[in-house]
Amino acid sequence: MKLLRAHIENFRLLKDVTFEFSTDKDRNLTVIRAANESGKTTLLTALQWGLFGDEALPDRGRSFRLSPIDISSGDKVSVTTSVEVDCEIPTRTGLRTYRLIRFVTETVRGGQWERGAANVNLFHLTPNGAAPVDNPEAHIRPHLPRELREVFFTDGDRALSFIEGSKGDQMKRVEGAIRSLLGLTVVEDALSHMRKVSTELNQKVKKDSGNREELQTVSDRLAELEEQRPGLEEQVRKAREARLKLEDLEEEADRKLSDALRKGNREELEKQRQAAIRGRQSAEKDAAQAARDHANLFRSELLGKQLLAGPFAKAKAVLDGLHKQGKIPNQTIPVLEDRLNQPICICGESLDPNDAGGQRRRAHIQHLIEDSRNSDALQEKVTALYYGAQELLRPVEGRTWSDEYSDVFERRQRANTRCREFGEQEAAIEAKIAALPDVDIQQLRTTRDHYRCQAKDAQSKEIRLNSQLDAMLRDIKLAEADREKLLQHDEKGMKIGAELEVAHDLQQVLTNALETMKTRELKQVSDRMNALFLEMIGADPAQRSIITRAAITPEFRIVVFGRFDHPLDPSQDLNGASRRALTIAFILALTKVSEVEAPNVIDTPLGMTSGYVKRAIVQLASQESSQLILFLTHDEIKGCEDILDERVGKICTFTNPALYPKILAHDPGTNDTGIVLCDCDHHRHCQVCELRKDAKPREAVSALGA
Amino acid sequence: MAYNDKKILQVLVGELGQVPERCKGYREELGHLLGDVLNFEREHAIAKSNVVKKIADQVNTVGMFLHKSRTH
Numbered sequence: 036m037k038l039l040r041a042h043i044e045n046f047r048l049l050k051d052v053t054f055e056f057s058t059d060k061d062r063n064l065t066v067i068r069a070a071n072e073s074g075k076t077t078l079l080t081a082l083q084w085g086l087f088g089d090e091a092l093p094d095r096g097r098s099f100r101l102s103p104i105d106i107s108s109g110d111k112v113s114v115t116t117s118v119e120v121d122c123e124i125p126t127r128t129g130l131r132t133y134r135l136i137r138f139v140t141e142t143v144r145g146g147q148w149e150r151g152a153a154n155v156n157l158f159h160l161t162p163n164g165a166a167p168v169d170n171p172e173a174h175i176r177p178h179l180p181r182e183l184r185e186v187f188f189t190d191g192d193r194a195l196s197f198i199e200g201s202k203g204d205q206m207k208r209v210e211g212a213i214r215s216l217l218g219l220t221v222v223e224d225a226l227s228h229m230r231k232v233s234t235e236l237n238q239k240v241k242k243d244s245g246n247r248e249e250l251q252t253v254s255d256r257l258a259e260l261e262e263q264r265p266g267l268e269e270q271v272r273k274a275r276e277a278r279l280k281l282e283d284l285e286e287e288a289d290r291k292l293s294d295a296l297r298k299g300n301r302e303e304l305e306k307q308r309q310a311a312i313r314g315r316q317s318a319e320k321d322a323a324q325a326a327r328d329h330a331n332l333f334r335s336e337l338l339g340k341q342l343l344a345g346p347f348a349k350a351k352a353v354l355d356g357l358h359k360q361g362k363i364p365n366q367t368i369p370v371l372e373d374r375l376n377q378p379i380c381i382c383g384e385s386l387d388p389n390d391a392g393g394q395r396r397r398a399h400i401q402h403l404i405e406d407s408r409n410s411d412a413l414q415e416k417v418t419a420l421y422y423g424a425q426e427l428l429r430p431v432e433g434r435t436w437s438d439e440y441s442d443v444f445e446r447r448q449r450a451n452t453r454c455r456e457f458g459e460q461e462a463a464i465e466a467k468i469a470a471l472p473d474v475d476i477q478q479l480r481t482t483r484d485h486y487r488c489q490a491k492d493a494q495s496k497e498i499r500l501n502s503q504l505d506a507m508l509r510d511i512k513l514a515e516a517d518r519e520k521l522l523q524h525d526e527k528g529m530k531i532g533a534e535l536e537v538a539h540d541l542q543q544v545l546t547n548a549l550e551t552m553k554t555r556e557l558k559q560v561s562d563r564m565n566a567l568f569l570e571m572i573g574a575d576p577a578q579r580s581i582i583t584r585a586a587i588t589p590e591f592r593i594v595v596f597g598r599f600d601h602p603l604d605p606s607q608d609l610n611g612a613s614r615r616a617l618t619i620a621f622i623l624a625l626t627k628v629s630e631v632e633a634p635n636v637i638d639t640p641l642g643m644t645s646g647y648v649k650r651a652i653v654q655l656a657s658q659e660s661s662q663l664i665l666f667l668t669h670d671e672i673k674g675c676e677d678i679l680d681e682r683v684g685k686i687c688t689f690t691n692p693a694l695y696p697k698i699l700a701h702d703p704g705t706n707d708t709g710i711v712l713c714d715c716d717h718h719r720h721c722q723v724c725e726l727r728k729d730a731k732p733r734e735a736v737s738a739l740g741a
Numbered sequence: 742m743a744y745n746d747k748k749i750l751q752v753l754v755g756e757l758g759q760v761p762e763r764c765k766g767y768r769e770e771l772g773h774l775l776g777d778v779l780n781f782e783r784e785h786a787i788a789k790s791n792v793v794k795k796i797a798d799q800v801n802t803v804g805m806f807l808h809k810s811r812t813h
Contacts, residue, residue, distance in 0.1 A: 173787045218749045221786075225778050232797045533811070534804030540760050540771060541778070541800070547756040548749075556752070630748050 036178050037662050038082075038634045039121040039132065045102055046081040046116050048074045048691065050709030056634070056664055057684025058123070064657045064682040065664040068672065068717060069689035070698060070726060074710040075666035076190065078689070079638045083188050085118030085137045086179055088153060091188075100148050102141040105708050111144045121160065124178050125632065132160040133168070135175060180215040183633070186622050190638035197618050198593050198605040201283045203276065209621075210591035213560065216629040217552050226545040233538045234261050240518065240531055250521045250528075257514045260507055267507060271500045278493035279590075285486035292479040300476050301468060308464040315457035318450050325447035332443055337436045340427065351428040354421045363418040371404045515539065554589070556628060561587040563624035564617075567659065571616035571651045582609070585617060593621060611643030616652055623659040634662040641671040650675055657682040669726065672717045679717050688715045690724045700725040749779070764810035770803045 042053040057065045069075045083091035084101070092099045102114040117138035124131050139153040157171030168174050179187070185196065185208065197209055214220055241254035332338065340347065357363045380386050380396055387393035519535070522528035565585045574580035582603070585595045595603045595617065603609065605617055619640060626633055635656065641649050653675045657663050672679065679686070690711045692703035701722050703711065715724050753775055762768055777799050785792040
């Protein structure tokens with residue numbers, strides 16, 4: 036299918052626009068160039084509403100007004116919104132052109148609105164005119180299955196739904212897109228109907244078996260097995276879904292637990308806080324002791340000795356001189372008194388008191404004692420000083436006061452630093468504790484383990500059910516063989532046997548084809564997606580690229596691998612540009628492998644990309660698509676002009692007059708908010724679409740907000 | 742159709758080649774039957790019908806072909 040033309044009326048900003056899409060094989064790219072707030076997303080929504088109805092609207096259209104927002108007068112106004120899309124559809128008899136028109140009336144009063152039921156008309160366009168087609172929805176749906184809406188029409192963000200969200204949802208979306216585009220549904224429907232044919236044939240065998248008890252038993256057995264089969268298959272499917280859902284929940288719980296643990300375990304943090312408090316208290320003690328030692332140092336003898344070293348040296352010299360002279364110590368009196376206790380004087384004469392000479396000498400000594408006593412009190416003091424200050428006057432040796440001071444000062448500094456560090460640590464931990472969500476780590480762990488346990492149980496159940504299904508299929512096969520033998524007994528039986536054989540063969544063909552499409556074709560999509568993705572992001576697995584490959588698993592999940600085949604989570608481990616490249620690569624690969632001619636309509640696909648990746652996406656997308664329609668901002672186009680020159684078949688520019696004067700260069704001369712369309716391309720601009728070169732994004736955004 | 746008939750037919754024809762030739766022309770008949778079944782399904786998607794009955798009738802025709810080929 037290819038889109039040819041669209042005409043949109045009264046769809047929000049798009050009040051009356053008509054434009055064509057390129058159908059040229061070599062220039063398959065159509066570009067709608069528009070600045071932000073100029074109707075790109077509105078156009079994407081309008082096209083989808085036109086083709087798919089309300090389900091394509093945000094919130095399924097419940098709170099989404101279609102009519103232009105500036106129609107809000109106090110009077111009741113009825114506005115008809117319509118989207119008309121011409122498309123070309125391949126049929127067995129060749130290409131056919133259809134016009135699909137969807138329209139609806141909204142009654143607007145003030146800010147309130149009410150919408151009636153939408154109408155859909157389909158016309159087959161021929162050179163002779165437009166012939167209405169009955170039952171348009173049923174006619175158009177096979178060409179535009181709902182599952183493919185996100186493949187055909189997407190924006191850079193929504194495309195990410197194939198790799199974001201819960202695992203189960205991702206797989207459902209990917210599987211839905213693959214099934215629709217590869218046409219698995221039609222084969223599955225055919226298989227299901229063929230099974231019903233077989234069941235009916237078995238009923239016929241049973242009915243015609245007459246009194247042949249053995250044949251009746253086998254038919255009964257087969258009927259019973261075939262009756263149970265869909266139920267068991269459904270159970271297997273549900274068990275798989277339940278397992279995937281539980282694995283999702285387990286993964287989610289595990290992520291929450293990891294997040295909480297990364298933010299901090301309250302218990303663990305409390306322990307750390309206590310340790311910090313203890314550290315701080317110990318450091319405070321040390322600091323206090325160091326402060327005391329510091330103060331004591333100023334009262335120390337050492338300081339005195341060092342400060343008075345000069346005068347002390349002089350004093351010591353004087354005292355030593357006196358000592359040498361024998362003036363100190365003042366020992367005359369004790370020596371003389373001691374003599375008086377002796378019988379002989381130091382000169383050898385007698386000191387006997389009974390002897391006259393002795394008495395005379397003793398009187399002389401007594402006289403000398405009295406003289407000494409009276410002579411010099413000062414000398415006594417000097418003597419005391421001499422002996423008492425020996426330690427004080429000795430010059431300082433070894434550690435000086437400065438050394439002591441440095442030690443104490445450093446010790447005090449260290450203690451203060453530790454105090455501050457522990458204090459800061461404590462404050463930081465307290466801040467972490469305060470910022471902690473009220474999460475119970477233990478509870479999270481229990482929840483995770485609970486889901487893990489349930490997921491394991493679900494897996495066991497799935498395995499058990501799969502085994503039961505395998506056993507059932509074996510039983511069916513055996514019973515069918517028995518029935519075939521029994522039917523060979525008569526002409527009637529052989530006829531039914533032949534029919535059963537045909538039905539069986541056809542079922543086998545359909546079953547094998549499904550398997551082939553799910554494996555071989557899926558692998559082709561996977562390989563193609565991988566090649567496109569790596570090329571888009573410029574990764575060379577042979578070199579040292581971080582991303583080495585991407586793949587689609589048999590369970591329909593898109594996965595990415597890094598070095599050493601380490602699995603990466605596309606939603607978390609890839610940057611924005613790579614995520615976009617991956618989803619666009621998937622969409623393109625699926626379209627290519629299925630060989631379906633379908634339009635790829637992508638709104639702002641190049642957001643978050645630049646340079647090589649941006650150019651590669653545009654280049655590859657246009658090469659791989661049969662019809663590529665891109666809605667691009669001026670910035671997105673920058674750097675890709677040469678590719679557009681080569682690939683663009685149709686291009687037009689959407690302009691929102693409301694962007695004057697902040698973004699638009701010229702006054703559009705109207706207050707209308709409807710989008711204005713011009714034919715300008717990426718090399719040209721006109722009075723309508725020219726942008727101000729000095730437009731400041733912030734001002735522009737605030738102007739729009741106002 | 743959103744999907745490409747050619748692609749599906751390629752796969753189905755490939756699988757058809759694996760079916761034993763139960764009588765002369767059997768595979769060809771089965772191929773026609775397969776084409777009819779896909780057509781019925783396509784029509785059924787646009788306008789509902791008793792598709793099982795339609796398929797059963799065609800199966801009966803091919804079944805008769807097979808039976809007659811064996812007995813003659």
